[in-house]
Amino acid sequence: MTKEEDVMSMFCFQCEQTAKGTGCMTNGVCGKSSDSAHLQDALTGEMIGLAQVSGGVSPGKSADKAVIDGLFSTVTNVCFDEEAIWHRIGAVKAEKEKLEAAGAFYDMAGLWEANEDIRSLKSLLLFGMRGMAAYAHHAYILGKSDEIVDNFFFKGLSAIGEEKTADALLALITELGDVNLKCMELLDAANTEAYGDPVPTAVSRNVEPGPFIVISGHDLHDLKLLLEQTKDKGVNIYTHSEMLPAHGYPALKKYPHLKGNFGTAWQNQQKEFENIPAPILFTTNCIMPVKPGYADRVFTTSVVSYPEMAHIGDEKDFTPVIEKAISLGGYKEERKMTGINGGGTLTTGFARNAVLSVADTVIDAVKSGAIRHFFLVGGCDGAKTGRNYYTKFVKQTPEDTVILTLACGKYRFNDLDVGEIGGLPRIMDMGQCNDAYSAIKVAVALSGAFNCSVNELPLTLVLSWYEQKAVCILLTLLSLGIRNIYIGPSLPAFISPNILNVLVEKFNLTPISTPEDDLKKILG
Ligand code: SF4
DSSP, X not given: OOHHHHHOSOOBOOSTTOGGGTOBSSSOTTSOOHHHHHHHHHHHHHHHXXXXXXXXXXXXXHHHHHHHHHHXXXXXXXXXXXXXXXXXXXXXHHHHHHTTOTTOOOOTHHHHTSOHHHHHHHHHHHHHHHHHHHHHHHHHHTTOOOHHHHHHHHHHHHHHTSOOOHHHHHHHHHHHHHHHHXXXXXXXXXHHHHHOOOOOEEOBOOBOSBOEEEEESSOHHHHHHHHHHTTTTTOEEEEEGGGGGGGGOHXXXXXXXXXXXXXXXXXXXXXXXXXXXXXXXEOSSOOOOOOTTTGGGEEEETTOBOTTSEEEOTTOOOHHHHHHHHHHOOBSSOBOOOOTTSOOOOEEOOOHHHHHTTHHHHHXXXXXXXXXXXXXXEEOOXXXXXXXXXXXXXXXXXXXXXEEEOSGGGGGTTTOOOOEETTEESEEEOOXXXXXXXXXXXXXHHHHHTTSOGGGSSEEEEEEOOSHHHHHHHHHHHHTTOOOOEEESSOOTTSOHHHHHHHHXXXXXXXXXXXXXXXXXXXX
């Protein structure tokens, strides 16, 4: 074994917190072990093999499910459990056996050791598909799927295992951006048909006395089932992190025991869950390495899995979670919590319908000069200290500007009271990361109203990324031709200098600098 092989026992560079900004090579900064990383590579290699023998198109529904769940389970902070990954590998192998191609497999070393630019483009494709798989999974759970989306997973995976030129890969990446828009539209339809259009809603940050459950992640279907199963049981439900936008949906907010939101963004969970007198249910990412102070009260479900934590299976019987809540008993007195800036304000539910229902007010405010500029400040949150850029940026935005936000990056500033314009709050939370679809609809409607392109609107996107769902959303924005996006807190390690040049030249993708300089550049 060479010295290099000796220290490089795994390779992963798919998220923003990757070691030294270049790649995790011994253990994941996220807590992923090298054994899990190898298994996730094996799972990906199995899926590429399946896609290749399927000719780059879906061979059927069960294969779609195996691939969507397989890709989703490799997203950062989703599955740390080797047994669960073996289970996913088994599901993909079973699909290959149906095609009498059990041996089809791609060795991921072929990707990690490829020419820097090809590796960069294929990584963009793979990580973008991992992100899109999360959205496809949530839509699928609610009975929605789309042939174009399902087929693309096979087309994209197959391409990763093939010799491709940079131009061919760039074309596939653009196509992925288009297909992901369709996938987000699918999930938007699934959510709004099941739970209604979100409405602006104030959400309490305080926890009432008595038994409660904290539910984290994106899966509104799991939340709905939990609300049903806890009805009239004296157990309150609090959302956490990306589940916050659930409060805006009429069919979820109608439950009186859906009380409020617990804590802040995902990266603070180890501190905020310490000795919590309640169970926590993780429905999707982001789960962090579980600390002893709450390990006996963590439950996972769906594709989320962590060694030795109780897992709720597909039957979705949450009885063990409910019993745990009752035995722990909750707080004796009301517990007051604040956001990271000490504020108590928290609202959500400004999805496309809510914003477009006041479109006339917004358009008049722009025409009269009351609104000078819109910022979409959103994306993932994370642990890096440089992420206070987003708090400072919002604090420094002038009073005649509006901040649309989505995903958990909003926890950097969603407790700030920055006032109103014309009766509308200056900060409007549009929802989860997939609600980027709502933001796109609003931008397109505004461009129609002002008879200009989206790039000509007084609108700037200031995004933060952490994991792979952000990658597919960025690809969608670029495929729509949206330019001048600011991105931080750092650039992805998997973007090579040459590929970055392409993105800068074509889209003027701009790394964030300081809030002062960026605001000056944007507003002049
Ligand atoms: Fe490292 Fe991120 Fe991969 Fe975890 S997901 S191993 S932190 S690059």
